Each structure stands twice: as C-alpha cells, then as structure tokens.
Amino acid sequence: MRRTLVRLLVVATVSLAVGCGDGGGGGTTVVGPGAADPTPQASRVAVTDGLDLGAVEVAGDPPPRAPVLDAATWPQAAGWLRRETDARPVVVNFFASFCEPCKRELPLLLDTADAEPDVAFLGVHTYEQRALGERMVREYGITIPTLHDPDADVLAEVGGRVLPYTVAFDTDGRLVGRVIGELTGSSLDELLAEVRP
Structure with missing residues (x-):
C-alpha cells in the first residue's frame, strides 16, 4: 500500500512539474525581445536573463552532429550550441515520450x-x-541531433520547467526567444524571426 502511494505521488508530482497534457496548444507562449508575454508573472521566463554561451564553460568534446542520443550535461550541450552558433542560429526543442503535445509538434519541427538549412x-x-x-527517435524519424537529458539539467539551464519547451539562440550565442507549450506554425515562425538577421 505504501509503495503504491509513493508511486502515485511521484507520478502526480512529475505530471504537475512537467505540465504536459492532452490539451491543444492553447498554453503556447512566444517570448522574445519586444514580444508581449501573456504568461502570468509567477510562471514567466524572462528572455533577457543574461544567458550567453560565450560566458559558459564547456567540458570535453561537444556531442556529435548525428542524432545519437548521447547523455548530455549542460557544459557538453553548451559546447554543441557554441559550435553551431558560430555559423548559424540554433533552435532547441525539449521533449519526452509521455508528453502528447511534444509528439504532436514533432512533424512540424x-x-x-x-x-x-540556415x-x-x-x-x-x-x-x-x-x-x-x-x-x-526511431518512431518519429527524428533526424536532427538529439541529446539525452534525464535529470532535466540542460532544460533548467535554459530556463525551462515544463514541456514542450523550445528556445532559440542567435549567432552571438545569446538566448533570444522561447516558446512555452506546443509549437504551432505561427509560433515557430515567430521564434525563427527572432534569430534571423
């Protein structure tokens, strides 16, 4: 009985912390410089939080470009991001198999x-x-580089708490925009607009 109760509490806690549900993209919020943020103050994530990859200490070799699902620490992920942002902006999407909105947005992404390609x-x-x-990765034919972040360390470093969550870095390595919730064509376009020159 006690073990069952503990399991139920863990599942409930993870569900509340992650925020995934079967609802549509109604919770989507695009946040960027100059964009209105309709999210309540308590759950708002500021884009101007100073995250700059140039100030992050990287560790070891960055993960490879192929989708290998290597375990990642924030310094490794930052190394990958820094390498890529030298040439082009980067969009990072966080997902999990229990997150229905994450699955729904994958084909669009x-x-x-x-x-x-830019x-x-x-x-x-x-x-x-x-x-x-x-x-x-197999079921959805994910071809983009994909890292494994079991403890949500990378997610936390970029200001995320719930899924789905997507962020964008410009070519200066600065976090310039994010979408909290399920991506739509328009929210992804807005996010890409934040990183294009």
Whole structure:
C-alpha cells in the first residue's frame, strides 16, 4: 500500500512539474525581445536573463552532429550550441515520450528543420529513461541531433520547467526567444524571426 502511494505521488508530482497534457496548444507562449508575454508573472521566463554561451564553460568534446542520443550535461550541450552558433542560429526543442503535445509538434519541427538549412536544430529528450528517447527517435524519424537529458539539467539551464519547451539562440550565442507549450506554425515562425538577421 505504501509503495503504491509513493508511486502515485511521484507520478502526480512529475505530471504537475512537467505540465504536459492532452490539451491543444492553447498554453503556447512566444517570448522574445519586444514580444508581449501573456504568461502570468509567477510562471514567466524572462528572455533577457543574461544567458550567453560565450560566458559558459564547456567540458570535453561537444556531442556529435548525428542524432545519437548521447547523455548530455549542460557544459557538453553548451559546447554543441557554441559550435553551431558560430555559423548559424540554433533552435532547441525539449521533449519526452509521455508528453502528447511534444509528439504532436514533432512533424512540424522536423519539416521546418529540413526546410531551414540556415538554422541548426537540436532535440533534447528529457525527464525519462534513455530507452524511451531512443524509441521516440526511431518512431518519429527524428533526424536532427538529439541529446539525452534525464535529470532535466540542460532544460533548467535554459530556463525551462515544463514541456514542450523550445528556445532559440542567435549567432552571438545569446538566448533570444522561447516558446512555452506546443509549437504551432505561427509560433515557430515567430521564434525563427527572432534569430534571423
């Protein structure tokens, strides 16, 4: 009985912390410089929080470009981001297999990555076991580089708490925009507009 109760509490806590549900993209918020942020102050994530990849200490070699689902620490992910932002802006999408909005937005994200060679895309599988992320990569045909972030360390470093969550870095390595919630064509376009010259 006690073990069952503990499991229920863990599941409930993760569900509340992650914020995923079966609802549509109604919770989507695009936040960028000059953009109105309709999110309540308590859950607002400021874009002007000073995250600049130039100030981040990187560790070891950055993960490879291929979708290998390597485990990532923030310094490794920052190394990948710094390498890519030397040449082009980067969009980073955080997802998990239990997150229905994450699954719904993947086709849009992958189609956009194919159509936008001037922008690098990175997937980050988070909050769960690597095997579940590997299954998602196979099932959804994820072709963008994908990292595994089981403890949500990378997610936390870029100001995320809930899924789905997508951020964009400009070619100076600065975090310039984010979408909190399920991506739509218009919210992804707005995010890309934040990183284009």
